[in-house]
Amino acid sequence: MPERGSGAAGAVSRLSEWVDEHLGLLRSLSAGMAVAGLLVLARSVRMTTKFTRALDIPVEFVEKNVKLRGRLHHITEKGLEVEHIPISIPFFASIQRKWQSKGLLLVRLAGVELAPGGLAWLQQELKPNQMIWFQLLGREELALECLVLVKKGLFFSVCLNEQILRQGLGRAARIEGLHHHSQLYWQLHKRMLQAEFKALKKNKGIWKEANYPGRVRDRISNNRFVQTLKQFVSWLRSSV
Secondary structure (H helix, E strand, C coil): CCCCCCHHHHHHHHHHHHHHHCHHHHHHHHHHHHHHHHHHHHHHHHHCCCCCCHHHCCHHHHHCCCEEEEEEEEEECCEEEEEECCCCCHHHHHHHHHHCCCCCEEEEECCEEECHHHHHHHHHHCCCCCEEEEEEEEECCCCEEEEEEEECCCCCEEEHHHHHHHCCCEEECCCCCCCCCCHHHHHHHHHHHHHHHHHHHCCCCHHHHCCHHHHHHHHHHCCHHHHHHHHHHHHHHHHC
């Protein structure tokens, strides 16, 4: 048996022998890395894809409540018409623009039933072509149920869903798309109810316009906070 030698030649020889002995393992690892690479590539392609219809958005994006970015175009009674702005990869930016289709997504404020003054407030609060973020909570054929976030300054953002309710320009409603017994549903619904309750205490918006006896009756007969609290206790018991 010839000697392996020393120095660089010996090292190369030993490496060559090790590769020969473990060739099968290396091949399987290569295959695994190739599959992992393809999965990463697939995810990257999806994140860089421009969505122009609600149905184009992958189911897992909705299930994982992915946050997307977009440019506001119109504010209508049906919701916000938003142009999705996908993640841009510098090297592929020109190719992305060439293949991107045109269309607007209809984004609705999840958990909010707008009052008549709510639409006017949104039109005053938001600017044309303003960049917004919308977190996916549910999806129908033509619309997305979302939390809509708007940046205020460099490091601060506000949730329009809660802001509307704090101004008394809407009522807390069921969050469509989320399972009624999920933890996320209760967390968000609680936030909406708290925002609404702040407007009620300060007699803002719709709570100011109603006469006092009407507000008292509404608090007693339609106290959603109390009703939701009872539902939460029932859900907690069933979960335990």
